[in-house]
Amino acid sequence: MDILNALAAFLNFVFIPGLAYGAQLALGALGVTLIYGILRFSNFAHGDTMAFGTMVTIFVTWFFQSIGLTAGVLPTALLALPFGIAATALLVLATDKVVYQFYRRQKATPTILVIVSMGVMFVMNGIVRLFIGVDDQNFADGGRFLISAGDFKAATGLAEGLAIKGSQAVTVITAGLTVAVLFWFLQKTRTGKSMRAFADNEDLALLSGINPDRVVQVTWVIAAALATIAGVLYGLDKSFRPFTYFQLLLPIFAAAIVGGLGNPLGAIAGGFIIAFSEVMVTYAWKKVVTYVLPADMAPDGLLQLMGTDYKYAVSFGILILVLLFMPTGIFKGKAY
Amino acid sequence: MKKLLLATAATALMAGAATAEEVKIGVLMGFTGPLETTVPNMANGAELAIKEVSDSGKFMGGSTVAPVRGDTTCVDAAAAQSAAERLVTSDKVAGIMGGDCSGVTGAVLQNVARPNGVGMISPSATSPALSTAEDDGLFFRTAPSDARQGEIMADILSDRGVKSVAVTYTNNDYGKGMADAFAAAFAAKGGNVTLSAPHEDGKADYSAEVAALASAGGDVLVVAGYVDQGGKGMIQASVDSGAFSTFFLPDGMYGQSLVDAIGAPLNGSYGSVPGTDSPGAAKYVELAKAAGFDGGTAYSGESYDAAALILLSMEAAKSTAGKDWTTKVMDVANAPGEPIYPGELGKALELLAAGQDIDYVGATSVEMIGSGESAGNFREYEVKDGGFETIKFR
Numbered sequence: 001m002d003i004l005n006a007l008a009a010f011l012n013f014v015f016i017p018g019l020a021y022g023a024q025l026a027l028g029a030l031g032v033t034l035i036y037g038i039l040r041f042s043n044f045a046h047g048d049t050m051a052f053g054t055m056v057t058i059f060v061t062w063f064f065q066s067i068g069l070t071a072g073v074l075p076t077a078l079l080a081l082p083f084g085i086a087a088t089a090l091l092v093l094a095t096d097k098v099v100y101q102f103y104r105r106q107k108a109t110p111t112i113l114v115i116v117s118m119g120v121m122f123v124m125n126g127i128v129r130l131f132i133g134v135d136d137q138n139f140a141d142g143g144r145f146l147i148s149a150g151d152f153k154a155a156t157g158l159a160e161g162l163a164i165k166g167s168q169a170v171t172v173i174t175a176g177l178t179v180a181v182l183f184w185f186l187q188k189t190r191t192g193k194s195m196r197a198f199a200d201n202e203d204l205a206l207l208s209g210i211n212p213d214r215v216v217q218v219t220w221v222i223a224a225a226l227a228t229i230a231g232v233l234y235g236l237d238k239s240f241r242p243f244t245y246f247q248l249l250l251p252i253f254a255a256a257i258v259g260g261l262g263n264p265l266g267a268i269a270g271g272f273i274i275a276f277s278e279v280m281v282t283y284a285w286k287k288v289v290t291y292v293l294p295a296d297m298a299p300d301g302l303l304q305l306m307g308t309d310y311k312y313a314v315s316f317g318i319l320i321l322v323l324l325f326m327p328t329g330i331f332k333g334k335a336y
Numbered sequence: 337m338k339k340l341l342l343a344t345a346a347t348a349l350m351a352g353a354a355t356a357e358e359v360k361i362g363v364l365m366g367f368t369g370p371l372e373t374t375v376p377n378m379a380n381g382a383e384l385a386i387k388e389v390s391d392s393g394k395f396m397g398g399s400t401v402a403p404v405r406g407d408t409t410c411v412d413a414a415a416a417q418s419a420a421e422r423l424v425t426s427d428k429v430a431g432i433m434g435g436d437c438s439g440v441t442g443a444v445l446q447n448v449a450r451p452n453g454v455g456m457i458s459p460s461a462t463s464p465a466l467s468t469a470e471d472d473g474l475f476f477r478t479a480p481s482d483a484r485q486g487e488i489m490a491d492i493l494s495d496r497g498v499k500s501v502a503v504t505y506t507n508n509d510y511g512k513g514m515a516d517a518f519a520a521a522f523a524a525k526g527g528n529v530t531l532s533a534p535h536e537d538g539k540a541d542y543s544a545e546v547a548a549l550a551s552a553g554g555d556v557l558v559v560a561g562y563v564d565q566g567g568k569g570m571i572q573a574s575v576d577s578g579a580f581s582t583f584f585l586p587d588g589m590y591g592q593s594l595v596d597a598i599g600a601p602l603n604g605s606y607g608s609v610p611g612t613d614s615p616g617a618a619k620y621v622e623l624a625k626a627a628g629f630d631g632g633t634a635y636s637g638e639s640y641d642a643a644a645l646i647l648l649s650m651e652a653a654k655s656t657a658g659k660d661w662t663t664k665v666m667d668v669a670n671a672p673g674e675p676i677y678p679g680e681l682g683k684a685l686e687l688l689a690a691g692q693d694i695d696y697v698g699a700t701s702v703e704m705i706g707s708g709e710s711a712g713n714f715r716e717y718e719v720k721d722g723g724f725e726t727i728k729f730r
Contacts, residue, residue: 013577013579145576148578149578153578240540244538279544279547283548284547284548286553287550303551304551308535309507309536
């Protein structure tokens, strides 16, 4: 019996990576869910919007680094983040003006808008690859570890290390702040309330004098900000590569749908559900169980339900179960 | 008149073929893809041998030799085949130095080399499956099979007193072949492989893969992957989470870019890479230095030897046709005969022209065994202070 070592192994390999990944997915899913709730379509270009925002942030970060401007222990990318958000907001507003506005005036069905967003996705995909290329880019700097595994072992005398990367701490704190600001904005401000009214009932919202164009613009700006923050946090924690961001679309949509499309609380819950189930189902529990059980009951096998290659299968499995048994998601989203 | 013209043209063509001509050798390597940092010095090595032979003026009665490059991408069999197809049909190469990675090399052998009767010598395809592949006698390699490297790896680990290891391999022919060969050899030495798990290249995050390996445990993590790809990600994630602190790095993981990327935590890790302490190796590094590139990187010497063997075998067979020169490779590579080191290709051509036997030693002490693959010499190295240090040769 060694509960402390078991806890350290669990925190190090399951909880902390899952928490950081969940926060990144939750931010991505929030953006998708807002677009779905207010503009009423599934925005397939969201993953590449994330990539675009991250790309701009990386360029600004490199510029800051070259002139010697850093944020000390924090990653320089946090200083560059506002510029990334501004550029991404301009891009999505321009896209809305050039592409989506036309279909909105036509009162196009959500299905058509989904296809349109796929077109936008491919264009953004190309833009990102054109500017930064297809390779891995590493732009993390600042303090690498909050606690490193070696220090933790030395300090506690446990056999198991516990590492908290700086990027993981930054991810969780930034995501928490972002979500707090977003909910305050939606609940308390006049613009936020008008957005919710527009989402609940478009006709009544128009009758009460809400300017639809303004709601659409604000929604895009918020979605751009969420996408950029999510993308930059993911890139800091892992690494930036355009193709991985395109692939992120799948778990992000799974998170948004599981939580209930159109429901911001659901998006956050969905992000963490998907992240933790991906990590927990593919984790080999042997080590943790060996610490907890008496020595003669120690397992021989790895106690791994599924190989790590099947990570995506887990999110899709959950997605299918949710769609079969609670089609509007756990938090009762909408269906258009 | 028309007949006369035709006859003249035909005579001119025949005359051209009979006397000095330009022989082309394909250099088929992954100039893009996961091996793109090691391939340039491999191609340089091959082209150094080709230039040496061509400049000697003694090849096939004064013919010149020119290299033609083709890109295998290392991972995309379709791209590699079309590159090889171009080399064979439009550039009309007489032999192919390549390919580099095992999967694409097998595909090129089956779908391009065999149907067209073109011989290939690969410097770096190390999958054990290629030992038994149908090759019509057209395929050789100056690199040993991974089954051989698997034994060496097991030797090094047990000599260092390591009893239990976890293995992660890149999910392809090379990784799987090496992991299996190593597991068998290590078990025979009484070692224990706690878990042998694949990883996919090109992902952003390897923490889940590392978590499973950490749970299985082991004193050392054997990383049979690629230096610019998942192998690096696996090591980074292991170091970050404190899962493993010592790594065994086989040939695919030997590269300065890894040491630069991981930094101090990699100190004390060790591995094996094909290499030899024969005088040929030092001579080759000097030649390479004079030519302006680093001959000490992985498979650079093997590439020089592969290209040299193709050309010397052509001279021995007095023919550039694939079915002729491939019959001479074993004779040229092995004893008896005068030993030939790098930089002595001109001398070798003279001896062959005079009908004498040679024993090509080259940069990597080439000794062909079995169906035409190098017996292999390996260098055990250790990472120290951000650089590589040779421990010993095996």
